[in-house]
Amino acid sequence: MLTNLKIDPEQLPKRVIVCGDPKRAALIASKLGNHRQLAENREYHSYAGEWKGVEVAIVSHGVGSPGAAVCFEELAKGGVEVIIRVGTAGSYQQAIQPGSLVISSAAVRQDGLTSQLVPPGFPAVADRRVAEALVEAAQSSDSGLHIAEGITLTLDVFYNGVLEFPHKLYQKAGVLAVEMENSALFVIAALRGMKAGSILAIDGFADADLLEDYNPHTETLAKAIEAEALIALDAVVVI
Numbered sequence: 001m002l003t004n005l006k007i008d009p010e011q012l013p014k015r016v017i018v019c020g021d022p023k024r025a026a027l028i029a030s031k032l033g034n035h036r037q038l039a040e041n042r043e044y045h046s047y048a049g050e051w052k053g054v055e056v057a058i059v060s061h062g063v064g065s066p067g068a069a070v071c072f073e074e075l076a077k078g079g080v081e082v083i084i085r086v087g088t089a090g091s092y093q094q095a096i097q098p099g100s101l102v103i104s105s106a107a108v109r110q111d112g113l114t115s116q117l118v119p120p121g122f123p124a125v126a127d128r129r130v131a132e133a134l135v136e137a138a139q140s141s142d143s144g145l146h147i148a149e150g151i152t153l154t155l156d157v158f159y160n161g162v163l164e165f166p167h168k169l170y171q172k173a174g175v176l177a178v179e180m181e182n183s184a185l186f187v188i189a190a191l192r193g194m195k196a197g198s199i200l201a202i203d204g205f206a207d208a209d210l211l212e213d214y215n216p217h218t219e220t221l222a223k224a225i226e227a228e229a230l231i232a233l234d235a236v237v238v239i
């Protein structure tokens with residue numbers, strides 16, 4: 001039994017979609033054939049079922065890298081080979097509007113967790129086959145949404161303290177969007193021999209001044225999450 005996920009590894013498919021929100025995991029699982037719950041413990045809710053004839057699991061990992069890392073490590077222990085994160089993120093670029101999608105090719109490691117796992121120069125990169133499969137599935141999707149691919153940033157901070165957010169710096173460096181778990185996923189996948197990728201639905205523009213207005217409960221975002229979930233499912237079964 002996996003300690004925190006409380007999943008029996010025998011029941012765990014090799015291909016997994018992960019997402020932060022347990023409710024989103026249930027929503028994605030409802031699209032699968034023969035879907036059933038695997039387990040539920042803390043923020044980790046898990047389901048299994050079939051997509052296009054292939055067994056897939058859907059597992060929630062909660063908010064932030066340390067908690068998500070527990071999930072990713074236990075999925076590795078359970079024999080998982082491919083993980084795709086279906087997440088949300090704040091945009092850094094005017095061209096990437098709320099409701100659009102971003103496929104992450106790599107993550108800037110501005111989290112605290114990975115610096116306790118690997119040295120500073122160690123990269124956090126998506127598996128190129130997974131990224132490619134996500135791009136191909138996105139191109140074949142009929143969502144009509146704008147889709148971009150590039151570098152994203154992983155931060156630990158959601159509400160800032162006395163220090164400034166590093167948003168402007170990374171915006172200038174061409175980073176597309178900011179979220180809170182990709183670097184943990186990419187580093188742990190590299191360490192444990194899994195293939196990982198990530199697709200993100202943009203929930204607004206990342207800006208400290210706009211934090212009060214942050215509202216991830218919009219129709220526009222729900223539509224983007226629905227689209228990215230279908231894209232990720234199509235991608236995870238072809239790896």
Ligand code: R1X
Pocket residue numbers: 020062063064087088089158179180181
């Ligand atoms: O990755 C970020 C985090 O899980 C995106 O949304 C959550 C914070 O609202």
